[in-house]
Amino acid sequence: MSRTEKNFQRQLSWNAQKTHSVRWIFMPLMILLAATLVIGVVVGPVSIPIREVFSYLLGHKAAIGESGYIQHLIISQIRLPRVLLGLLVGCALGISGGTMQGVFRNPLASPYVVGIASGASTGAALVILLNLNGVAFLPLGAFIGGSLAVGIVYQLARQRDRRTSVYTLILAGVAVGALFSAITSFLIFLSAGTDRMTDVIFWTMGGLGRANWTYLCVLAPIVAVGSLLLIAFSRDLNALAMGEEGAFHLGINPEKSKRLMLGVATLVTSSAVGFTGTIGFVGLIIPHIMRLIMGPDHRFLLPATAIAGAIFLVWADMVARTVVRPAELPVGIITAFLGAPFFLYLLKTRKVRM
Amino acid sequence: MNITIEGLHFSYGQIPVLEEIDLSIQKGEIFAIVGPNGSGKTTLLKNISGVLTPDKGALYLNMRQIADLSTWEIARQLAMVEQDREVGFDFTVREVIAIGRIPHQSRFARENKVDRERIEEAMRVCSVDSLANRLIPEISGGERQRVFLAMALAQEPKVLLLDEPTTHLDINYQAQIMEIIRAQAIDGLTVVMALHDLNLVAQYADRAAMLDKGQILEIGKPDEVLTEANIKRVFHTDVIVTKHPLINSFYVMPLTHKFCGGQE
Structure with a gap:
């Protein structure tokens, strides 16, 4: 290829890329988020007119006995908690996925891949089987199980030269995940015949069906504070993209900030997953898609993954509860249906740099 | 910004890598560290940058000990471009x-x-x-x-550390990089770099230190350090060091068997 041709091609690819102009994306995301909130409440087995949704959201009271009263009841007790739980969990999974990909400097990392989900399942299964009551136990058990799994995978994937290799990471994630899944299956086996068994099985499939206001009150502060913390540390991820030594030369202690971010992401993910059961692939595909759209600057990427994750999960849940009406699918099945092929596609086409 | 190193020792586990390093580098100087692979050039740079902590001895940036500075304070004064x-x-x-x-x-x-x-x-x-x-x-x-x-x-930065900034680069890029660095040094930036290419050292460095198995063999102006005897001793290679006919510099040329009249 001649020099001019090369220059011309360069010019072309430059024009195609433009800048990663980033801020424009937040406006459409916010609009979509608001629309998702409303549509999520409208869609369901009993159709609720959009007028009633607004009337409820704006705080109007409906008189007892009117059809509006039933509709308000459905909104307040079923639909709205479910949509809000979907938003919170999607936000948690999206931002944690973005964070983990940054910490491991690897676009294939996700809460699922690094074993949080399996670890959290085991923890939650244990809590269910031991019949520990109290709304805080589920996320707590999930958090302990999840951190254990991440801790093991993180230690295994770090090599002597302190780089995390993608192969070791995924292999370690698979192995640790399999180990924890085996423990969970063993726990299910032990509980065979009791009604707790169905609880555990349901939990491992993942779904937003059990949403209620108590869950929301526990989860909302954890997700909110965790997400803000992650966003506050997002520029550390930009520095870490230059390698651990590169980050050090930018004034950031790489080990400290990696541990902190991984810890917060684990907390946020496992407490979300503690209420809903494992929902895979949101944390993988959402950060990836957002990075393709807006570039890898984590200061903008993390907030965007939080919002996009929330939107995505509510839509996936709408699909889950409408495709086999009047029954509903666990939302984890829908996200896996969308996510697994996408993951394979990434493995096949994207150059995995590490 | 001046850099002072006093009696520095560093080892990876049991293996000593740097021994008894004393150096002082002035503001605005381009200082080159030369030596064969494994002689400790990169390790010395990493000690200066604070990534590694010496076993013994002290490093100062303008009289302040690096060990007393936070990562943050170091980053505001010192930048480093690692290799690869x-x-x-x-x-x-x-x-x-x-x-x-x-x-x-x-x-x-x-x-x-x-x-x-x-x-x-x-x-x-x-x-x-x-x-x-x-x-x-x-x-x-x-x-x-x-x-x-x-x-x-x-x-x-006030101090710029470079680890082999010209490796894998074509000759035009090598010169380009060195010219940029020289311009910055004239403006007062202190530059310390590990360099393989002895001719670039001869042309661009103000002073150089030659490392041999973790110890400093010689410090001085490039022509004092890059002598035929020193290079023979450290690199185990015969070279000719000659003044360049056109530029005010000298160059180092390895003597292969052929030039010495031997058989291939």
């Missing part, structure tokens, strides 16, 4: 250079006017402004090295 840096994710050139501003920004700050000016100046100095929107994995090795140099300059 790899960038995770497909950042654009400009984004990478902007990351160099981190030590001067508070946690939530967005890019302000000063940041923008420094970034643009660094891009101009390293002639990467035309690459601003290209992605890091797409540009050539020589361009990438200039981008990392621009990122380091955007950091407004």
Whole structure:
């Protein structure tokens, strides 16, 4: 290829890329988020007119006995908690996925891949089987199980030269995940015949069906504070993209900030997953898609993954509860249906740099 | 900014890598560290940058001991371009250079006017402004090295450490990089670099230190350090060191068997 041709091609690819102009994306995301909130409440087995949704959201009271009263009841007790739980969990999974990909400097990392989900399942299964009551136990058990799994995978994937290799990471994630899944299956086996068994099985499939206001009150502060913390540390991820030594030369202690971010992401993910059961692939595909759209600057990427994750999960849940009406699918099945092929596609086409 | 090193020892586990290093480097100086592979050049740079902590001895930046400075304080005065840096994710050139501003920004700050000016100046100095929107994995090795140099300059360092900045680069890029560095040193930047290429040392360094198995064999002006005897002793190679007929510098040429009249 001649020099001019090369220059011309360069010019072309430059024009195609433009800048990663980033801020424009937040406006459409916010609009979509608001629309998702409303549509999520409208869609369901009993159709609720959009007028009633607004009337409820704006705080109007409906008189007892009117059809509006039933509709308000459905909104307040079923639909709205479910949509809000979907938003919170999607936000948690999206931002944690973005964070983990940054910490491991690897676009294939996700809460699922690094074993949080399996670890959290085991923890939650244990809590269910031991019949520990109290709304805080589920996320707590999930958090302990999840951190254990991440801790093991993180230690295994770090090599002597302190780089995390993608192969070791995924292999370690698979192995640790399999180990924890085996423990969970063993726990299910032990509980065979009791009604707790169905609880555990349901939990491992993942779904937003059990949403209620108590869950929301526990989860909302954890997700909110965790997400803000992650966003506050997002520029550390930009520095870490230059390698651990590169980050050090930018004034950031790489080990400290990696541990902190991984810890917060684990907390946020496992407490979300503690209420809903494992929902895979949101944390993988959402950060990836957002990075393709807006570039890898984590200061903008993390907030965007939080919002996009929330939107995505509510839509996936709408699909889950409408495709086999009047029954509903666990939302984890829908996200896996969308996510697994996408993951394979990434493995096949994207150059995995590490 | 001056760098002073006193009686530095460093070992990886049981294996001693640096022994009894004494050095003092002046503001605005280009100081080269030469020596064969494994002689401890990179380790010495990492001790100066604070990534590694010496077993014994002390390092000072302008009379302040590096061990007493926080990572943050070091980053505001010292930048380093490591060898073979790899960038995770497909950042654009400009984004990478902007990351160099981190030590001067508070946690939530967005890019302000000063940041923008420094970034643009660094891009101009390293002639990467035309690459601003290209992605890091797409540009050539020589361009990438200039981008990392621009990122380091955007950091407004007083001390710049470079580990083999010219390896894998074509000869035109090598000269380009060294000219940029020289211009910065004239403006008062202290530059310490590990260099393989002895001819670049001869041409661009103000002073050099030759390392031999973790110890300093000789410190001085390039022509005092790069002597035929020293090179023979450290690199086990016969060379001719001659004054260049055209430029005010000398050059080092390895003597192969053939030139000595032997058989191939």
